[in-house]
Amino acid sequence: MADFDAIVVGAGCAGSVAAYELAKAGKSVLLIDRGNFAGAKNMTGGRIYSHSLKEVFPDFEQEAPLERKVTHERISLMTGDSNFTIDFSSNDMLVAGQDSYTVLRAPFDQWLAEKAEEAGAETIFGIPVEELVKDDAGKIIGVRAGEDEITAEVVILCDGVNSLLTSQAVGAKKPSADMIAVGIKEVFELPASVITDRCQTNSDDEGTAWLYVGDATKGSFGGGFLYANKESISLGLVAGIEAVATGGSEPIYQMLEDFKHHPQVASIIKDGKLVEHSGHMVPEGGKNIMPELVGDGVMVAGEAAMMCINLGYQVRGMDYAVAAGMHAGRCAAAAIDKGDTSKAGLAPYVTALDNSFVMKDLNNYQKTPFFLENFSRMFNDYPALVKKAMNAMFIVDGTPGQPLKSTMMPLLKEVGYMNLLKDVRGAMKAL
Ligand SMILES: Cc1cc2nc3c(=O)[nH]c(=O)nc-3n(C[C@H](O)[C@H](O)[C@H](O)COP(=O)(O)OP(=O)(O)OC[C@H]3O[C@@H](n4cnc5c(N)ncnc54)[C@H](O)[C@@H]3O)c2cc1C
Incomplete structure (x- = not known):
């Protein structure tokens, strides 16, 4: 008999939601993350589109540590000394399920993990899963973390873009450099009213999502971003690894320095206190670099399965991760009930994703990275x-x-x- 019905690796958006769904369905579930707490090592731009979160937590607006509701979409075309901005706002952006919120991952991910715990999931933080445990037939039956070997009927891998486990589980291949971008971000604290004034929104609850094209990445593939939080501004860049490596561009940290000093950006972050600096990979290849989503005893969700798109005017990964975590959790619970967690028994997860916006989007935007x-x-x-x-x-x-x-x-x-x-x-x- 296995130690748990399910083990979920990674307490990001995908993992905590998967664990929440399993626990809600009455399954014993262990959620493991290498960070000292949920969100400790996680990064986003970022804003989350609310629709998939609302499906899992209908009252999330009252509970989740959201920053500001996005009421302005801005896109800027930049040269070194000029800036041309389109500013879009519309009441349609504010309708429940069509709205989006800026978030900071440390508080947001802790809230998600707490939802899983409240539903009955057990959690372990500060320990990485180093290896998957297989039976003689090759079925995944557990994980090795630190000194321990812990077994389960099903293991759900939600360990993000740099997953070391998906190759062991489903033979995932390392994506080529042109399919991966690198993101860096800094967070600047400022009084709420200053942010509201500088981002020209109506109240301290309203925010802006701002993308910059051109000089932000010194003319190479990628872009800058700025998100208004309650009392901070998230500012950063995403640049294609291959474009940066072969395009003769400046190193990305120098790009960020220059971006911060561009007159348009400098005026928004002026006198802000730098409180956070982070870097992360972005899997921009989407469908082209997705691994198999199920194997015997194992499922893969979120960025571990490369579920992310960057359209230039829109970066999305969190709403896909939440939706994939939800389907993974629900389908794993159903497979456990049926007593079949083989690859075939877990296949309804693939069908559920195929029928959802997740795979429909990833299919539709397959040509975008090229x-x-x-x-x-x-x-x-x-x-x-x-x-x-x-x-x-x-x-x-x-x-x-x-x-x-x-x-x-x-x-x-x-x-x-x-x-x-x-x-x-x-x-x-x-x-
Ligand atoms: C610069 C940047 C900007 C972005 N902007 C946006 C945006 O504005 N909107 C949006 O929707 N998306 C955005 N994204 C993408 C989005 O952040 C991701 O798609 C999303 O976080 C993926 O969630 P996840 O749960 O799959 O993985 P993650 O959030 O990466 O979580 C993975 C978890 O697994 C844990 N882990 C990893 N390996 C192990 C291991 N071996 N053992 C135990 N735990 C492990 C990690 O600690 C982490 O907690 C952005 C990404 C970047 C980098």
Whole structure:
């Protein structure tokens, strides 16, 4: 007889939700994380889209340590000395299930793990799972953590993008460098009212999600981000590893230094106290680098299964992790009830994900990484083009004015009409 019905490795968004669902279904479940507490080592930009969280915790708005509700979406095209920003707000963004919130992972992940504990899950923190235990037939029957070997009917791997266990479990291959990005982030404390004023929202409960293209990553594939929290600003960059390694760009930490000193960004974080610095991988290859999701006695969820997308105007991984954790937990409980935790017995998890937004999105955005990786004009030429166009419109220096057509056409010609058409077509197809 196994020690537990289920073991979940990793107390991030996917793992704590999986453990919560199993415990809620009356199963004995052990949640193990290498961090000293849930969220200790976790990182996001970040904002979480609420829809999947609401399905698991209908009253999460009252309980979860959310920062601000996102009421403004901003995208900036930057050159070294210019900035062009689109600011979008809409009442539709505020509707329950369509809304999103900025979060800080340390408090948020602790809340999620507490929900699992309250439902009956046992937790162990501060110990990494080093190895999976298999029976003679190769079925996974437990984990080895520290000195201990602990057994279970099913093991759910939610150990994130750098999973060392998925290769043992389902033969996951290491993704190539062009499918992985690296993210770095700093958090600056500021009074709530200062953040509200600088981000131009209506109250201290409202926040902004801001993405920057162009000079933020010195023209290489990637972008900057800024999220307004209650009393802090999360500021960071995501850059393609291959683009940074081969593109002759600056090291990413230097990019972040320059980004912080860009006049537009500097004015928002001015006098902020740096309280956190973190770095993390981002699996941008999505569906192209996903491992098998089930094996005999094992399931994989969240970023351990590479469930993440970066569309340039949207970065998502947490809502996928929550949904995948929910399906994994529910399907594992059903398989335990049926007494079949073989690969075939766990297959309903794959079907559930296929029928959900998780796999539908990952299928739909399968071409995005290839498009963005080769979309160098977006990170160089277009921010420069926009700067020239805006200069032409707004700078008045006494030289005779020109009709818009005669100022804009030469600028478009610089990029090339065919290139422009090609990029619009490519973006329509991939994004
Ligand atoms: C810079 C950056 C910006 C992002 N911005 C956003 C955003 O704005 N919105 C969004 O939705 N997503 C964003 N993402 C993606 C999102 O953060 C992830 O998709 C999400 O955190 C994945 O959740 P997870 O539970 O699968 O994995 P994680 O949150 O990474 O959790 C994995 C857990 O497993 C534990 N672990 C790992 N190995 C072991 C082991 N061997 N033994 C025990 N425990 C182990 C870790 O300590 C960790 O707690 C961003 C990511 C980055 C890096």
